[in-house]
Each structure stands twice: as structure tokens, then as C-alpha cells.
Amino acid sequence: MSKQITTITFFKYASLSDKAWGFGMMQFANKDLRQIKGLTFYRLMGSGKGRGFNPMPDWSVYCLLQxxxxxxxxxxFFNSSDLIKQYNNHTQELFTLYMKNISASGTWVGKNPFEKTADLDLNLPIAIITRATIKWNWLYKFWKYVPTSEEGLDGNEGLIYTKGVGEVPIIQMATFSLWKDFESVKQFAYKSKQHQEAIKKTRKYEWYSEELFSRFQPYKSTGTWEGNDLLSL
Structure with missing residues (x-):
């Protein structure tokens, strides 16, 4: 089986100058990231306000998927890279989650970058990343429906953390969610009326020109997020 792993890193900036630096690194970090040995795919992403999908940007939080x-x-990379040292010098918090790939369907910029490297353990935490490019003619209806589709997440005890991220605001959006176990995911997926309705609308209207759904088994973390190690919650 493949030795491939995936990491997702969240960066939190506090001061105005550091937020400006973080925004600039969305462009300037690419030069270094393209030269990293053993890195087969990466995406630098900004985030939306709050925890779910939100078209309004959160200038304090950015994300790097590798x-x-x-x-x-x-x-x-994480122990000796000059790039990570720079990020450490500018961030209030930096949290990285190491994950084994369970399954992925669909494409991300024309390919599926995730190889299966583990079978699902039902009792361990599970992370889910969804990514979609929204068709221009469906942007208004999509964003109008988003608040309704997220209602099932409110107060969900099985959800540890979720954040809406993306490469291009409004158009190319992704979500990251971390759950206590697979049962928590099933409860949301199959018992949330809002989630079921969102799936039906997606299939009916074909909102996306490209989409990907992927599952991961987190097994290690470094740093903190909102003062906690999310993997230990």
C-alpha cells in the first residue's frame, strides 16, 4: 500500500501587519512550495468568516493542504524548512494535522491527488475535505442556500471542528471538518434533513463544474488551534 500521507495546516494571524504578510504569502509561498522534495500536491487557501461556508473572508486564518x-x-519540511520558520514567526497559532488517506472521489484541478493508504477505523477520529468549483450561473442560488444547508452542524456533539476554505473566493470553495468518529459523520449525513436536501439540490441543479469528496484518518498533530490540540478533544 502507498506510503502517501496528507497534512493540513492552519495559520492564525493576530496583528494587521501579520495578516497582510499572510495574505501576501498566498502568492509568495508558491516559489518555495514548488521546490519541496516529496511534495506531490498542495493548495494554499484562504478562509471564510465563522466556521462554515461564508463568502466574506476571514483575514486572520489561512490554510495549507499538502x-x-x-x-x-x-x-x-515541518522540522527544517525556512518557509515554516517564517510562518512560525508571523502566526499567533499554527496547527498541523497528519492524515492517512481513506478514500477520495472526484477531481481537484483535473486530478485526484489522494491515494488510498489506510482502511477506515470506525472508532478513531475522521476528517473530511470537500472541494467544489461553482458554476457562474448558479453562484447566487448556491450561496443563498448555504445557511440552510449548514443548520445540521449547529450543536452537533460529534463535530470537533469545521472551517470553510478555498483557493478563489466565491467560486472555488472547500470545507474541512474533523469528527470524533465515523458514527458522528453518519448521524449528520443521513439524519440531517438540511444535508439531505443540499445533496438533492446539488444533483438537480448541477451547481458544480468540478467536485471532490475525500475522507482521512488523522493520526498525529502538532501545535494548537484555538488553544487546543484538536485531535485530543
Whole structure:
């Protein structure tokens, strides 16, 4: 089985100058990221206000998704990279989650970057990343329906954390969610009327020109987010 792993890193900036630096790194970090050994795919993403989908940007939170040939390649980057040192110098919090890939369907910029590297353990935390490019002619209806589709997340005890992120505001959106176990995901997916209705509308109106749904088994974390190690909650 493949040794590939995926990491997702969240950066939180506090001061105005650091927020400006973080925004600039959405462009300037690409030069370094393209040269990292063992990195097969990456995406720098901004985020929306609050925890779910929101078209209004959150200038204090950014995200870096990376797919690695092996955990050793990821460790080398996070332990010795000058780029990560720069991020550490400018962030209030930096949190990285290491994940094994369980399954992925669909494409992200024309390909599926995730190879299966583990079978699902029902009793361990599970992370889900969804990503979609929204068709121009459906933007208004999509964003109008988003608040309704997210109602099932409110007060969900099985949900540890979720954040709406994306490469291009409004058009290319993704969600990251971390759950206590697979049963929590099932409860939301199959018992949330809002979620079921969102799936029906997506299929009926074909909102997306490209979409991907992926599941991961988190197994290690570094740093804190909102003062906590999310993997230990």
C-alpha cells in the first residue's frame, strides 16, 4: 500500500501587519512550495468568516493542504524548512494535522491527488475535505442556500471542528471538518434533513463544474488551534 500521507495546516494571524504578510504569502509561498522534495500536491487557501461556508473572508486564518510521498518527507519540511520558520514567526497559532488517506472521489484541478493508504477505523477520529468549483450561473442560488444547508452542524456533539476554505473566493470553495468518529459523520449525513436536501439540490441543479469528496484518518498533530490540540478533544 502507498506510503502517501496528507497534512493540513492552519495559520492564525493576530496583528494587521501579520495578516497582510499572510495574505501576501498566498502568492509568495508558491516559489518555495514548488521546490519541496516529496511534495506531490498542495493548495494554499484562504478562509471564510465563522466556521462554515461564508463568502466574506476571514483575514486572520489561512490554510495549507499538502500531499506527501511519505511521512518522512513531511517531517523534513515541518522540522527544517525556512518557509515554516517564517510562518512560525508571523502566526499567533499554527496547527498541523497528519492524515492517512481513506478514500477520495472526484477531481481537484483535473486530478485526484489522494491515494488510498489506510482502511477506515470506525472508532478513531475522521476528517473530511470537500472541494467544489461553482458554476457562474448558479453562484447566487448556491450561496443563498448555504445557511440552510449548514443548520445540521449547529450543536452537533460529534463535530470537533469545521472551517470553510478555498483557493478563489466565491467560486472555488472547500470545507474541512474533523469528527470524533465515523458514527458522528453518519448521524449528520443521513439524519440531517438540511444535508439531505443540499445533496438533492446539488444533483438537480448541477451547481458544480468540478467536485471532490475525500475522507482521512488523522493520526498525529502538532501545535494548537484555538488553544487546543484538536485531535485530543
Amino acid at each position: 500531499v506527501w510521498e511519505s511521512e518522512a518527507a513531511a517531517e523534513t
